[in-house]
Amino acid sequence: MKNRPFRERMGFAFEGIRTGWRREASFRTQTILAGVALLALILLRPAPIWWGLVAVTCALVLALELLNSAMEAVIDLLHPDIHPSIKVAKDMLAGAVLAISIAAVIVGFAMVIATGPRFLAEIGL
Template sequence: MKNRPFRERMGFALEGIRTGWRREASFRTQTMLAGCALLALLVLRPAPIWWGLVAVTCALVLALELLNSAMEAVIDLLHPGIHPSIKIAKDMLAGAVLTISAAALVVGVAMVVATGPAFLAEIGL
């Protein structure tokens, strides 16, 4: 399975994203929120650094959501029953997604605070 051609490896990765989209409501929600962030970037037209910060934080949220889903699938396969250690692992995975989501929200608020006044002045408000 190692050292597959790039095209084949890219196919695996895209299939993982498609599967995340189909199976995980949280991934679909986070993707929609990333779309809202893109819309805010297009409307506010902030400096390029904000585009980078928003892109990285959105990508991190989506990547962690996929990782959370993948880990939960493996955990459920290996140990389908309820066990205190399994609960702890799943709660920690969810906590990781929540943490980066909060950081993304902070970046978004900071961008609006930093660029909002210029945007409002530009549109005459």
């Protein structure tokens, strides 16, 4: 699998995203929330730094969600039985997704607080 052409490697990556979308409800939910964040950016028209912060936090949430799903799939394949160490590993993976999701919400709130008054003034409220 090493040293494949770039186009082929990109195909693997896109297949991973498609598989995440098909198999994981959490990934679909997080993707929809990223779309809501994009809509908020379009409506609020914040400074470019906010576009970058929102894009990076959304990308991190989606990437960690995919990583969480991939690791859980490997764990379930290698050790399908319930085991305390397996539970710890899965809980920690879910915790990583939760931690970055909280950070993304904080970034979103900060953006709304920073740009909301200007937006409301522009629309006459």
